[in-house]
Amino acid sequence: DIQMTQSPASLSASLEEIVTITCQASQDIGNWLAWYQQKPGKSPQLLIYGATSLADGVPSRFSGSRSGTQYSLKISRLQVEDPGIYYCLQGYSALWTFGGGTKLELK
Amino acid sequence: QVQMKETGPGLVQTTQTLSVTCTVSGFSLTSYGVHWVRQAPGKGLEWMGIIWGDGSTNYNSALKSRLSISRDTSKSQVFLTMNSLQTDDTAVYYCAVLTMGTRDYWGQGVMVTVSS
Numbered sequence: 001d002i003q004m005t006q007s008p009a010s011l012s013a014s015l016e017e018i019v020t021i022t023c024q025a026s027q028d029i030g031n032w033l034a035w036y037q038q039k040p041g042k043s044p045q046l047l048i049y050g051a052t053s054l055a056d057g058v059p060s061r062f063s064g065s066r067s068g069t070q071y072s073l074k075i076s077r078l079q080v081e082d083p084g085i086y087y088c089l090q091g092y093s094a095l096w097t098f099g100g101g102t103k104l105e106l107k
Numbered sequence: 108q109v110q111m112k113e114t115g116p117g118l119v120q121t122t123q124t125l126s127v128t129c130t131v132s133g134f135s136l137t138s139y140g141v142h143w144v145r146q147a148p149g150k151g152l153e154w155m156g157i158i159w160g161d162g163s164t165n166y167n168s169a170l171k172s173r174l175s176i177s178r179d180t181s182k183s184q185v186f187l188t189m190n191s192l193q194t195d196d197t198a199v200y201y202c203a204v205l206t207m208g209t210r211d212y213w214g215q216g217v218m219v220t221v222s223s
Binding site: 001032034036038043044046049050053055056085087089091094095096097098099100101 | 142144151152153154157165166167168201203205206207208209210211213214215216
């Protein structure tokens with residue numbers, strides 16, 4: 001099964017700061033990678049699909065990138081509504097897997 | 108417009124079997140796969156499995172021996188069945204259409220508590 005190693009597990013950042021979260025895939029998954037944001041008591045919301053494409057209605061301060069089997073989610077200027085837990089998800093193989101999650105808090 | 112809603116028992120005894128239903132509207136189950144994802148309290152998301160539009164299924168290797176996903180296309184319902192429940196199966200269970208495309212759709216989730 002493909003493993004997705006997500007880091008960091010948690011981070012604290014200030015408003016307007018740049019934040020980067022990464023997921024390392026255990027093997028090639030091409031661009032079959034999505035990023036989600038989850039807030040307490042809510043279902044996950046899609047941010048990025050195809051590793052780099054912005055989902056409908058998502059602010060442009062969110063972006064995704066890929067370097068080999070490492071994938072990154074960047075928030076260019078952290079806003080007050082951005083804290084939550086972020087997950088990557090690979091959909092390359094028949095068995096999909098989530099990363100372990102990153103808890104983002106405001107400093 | 109696509110809607111998905113999970114319904115389940117709320118409380119299940121250990122060693123028993125869990126049955127959760129996902130009722131969908133706004134699309135055909137033969138057109139999209141429906142995933143099941145769960146989240147234990149304070150933990151991350153765990154992909155459980157999928158029933159594809161053609162009716163084939165794939166399961167998380169760790170759950171495969173206990174898990175079954177089926178559907179009734181005439182009722183637009185997808186069923187999750189998992190046996191031999193233990194307390195660590197306590198979780199919110201979500202059904203979702205995950206397209207790896209510009210949009211996807213999630214239910215609100217249903218909390219299931221496994222208790223002895």
